[in-house]
Amino acid sequence: MANLAFASLPIYRWLVAAGVGGGAGRAGFLDSTIRHGIDHGEVHTTRDLSAVAVWFRHDGELPSAAVPQWESAAAIGDHPDRLEAFLAGIRDGRPRGPHRFLALLAVAPDRQGRGVGSLLMRHQHAYLDRLRLGAHVMAGDRGSRRFFLHHGYRAFGDPLFTGRDAPPVYPMWRDDNPIDPRPSL
Numbered sequence: 001m002a003n004l005a006f007a008s009l010p011i012y013r014w015l016v017a018a019g020v021g022g023g024a025g026r027a028g029f030l031d032s033t034i035r036h037g038i039d040h041g042e043v044h045t046t047r048d049l050s051a052v053a054v055w056f057r058h059d060g061e062l063p064s065a066a067v068p069q070w071e072s073a074a075a076i077g078d079h080p081d082r083l084e085a086f087l088a089g090i091r092d093g094r095p096r097g098p099h100r101f102l103a104l105l106a107v108a109p110d111r112q113g114r115g116v117g118s119l120l121m122r123h124q125h126a127y128l129d130r131l132r133l134g135a136h137v138m139a140g141d142r143g144s145r146r147f148f149l150h151h152g153y154r155a156f157g158d159p160l161f162t163g164r165d166a167p168p169v170y171p172m173w174r175d176d177n178p179i180d181p182r183p184s185l
Helices: 002-006 012-014 021-039 078-095 116-131 142-150
Strands: 042-045 050-057 098-107 134-139 170-174
Touching: 002 116, 021 050, 021 098, 050 116, 050 142, 098 116, 116 134, 116 170, 134 142, 142 170
Parallel strands: 098 134
Antiparallel strands: 042 050, 050 098, 134 170
């Protein structure tokens, strides 16, 4: 499911070169991210498993646990240097201080546009608001950037190009506890 949800993102196609282990290699990349989230982060899914969100805690410095250890070369494609550059770009451009990083939000293609991803976002944002924590994400294209803008994120610096021929990703930030402090009448 996750690999199909990401298939159209230019950064995903750049990170996981086509032709590496076919669909299994590309699925391995996302499966490894999800497994890593289970071990070192938070993984939220819908009951029918049509959507998944993987969040990591950042309390200052990036812990080594936040960087997945890919289980096979097929999981990261023909160009492991691209993944290294992408992760370095995230590390170098991330906000300082405690926050959560959304590493993965994937919705099955037949469920996209039906509010499934929004449901997962609202759930996590309510939790983060109670903790007064901000959130960081790297939007993979202009469409996902619009999605995150709709959910209260804003641009966090310029688009990031992690390689000579890499497509841009869009760093975004959602403030801690953006709930309107005015009491309702």
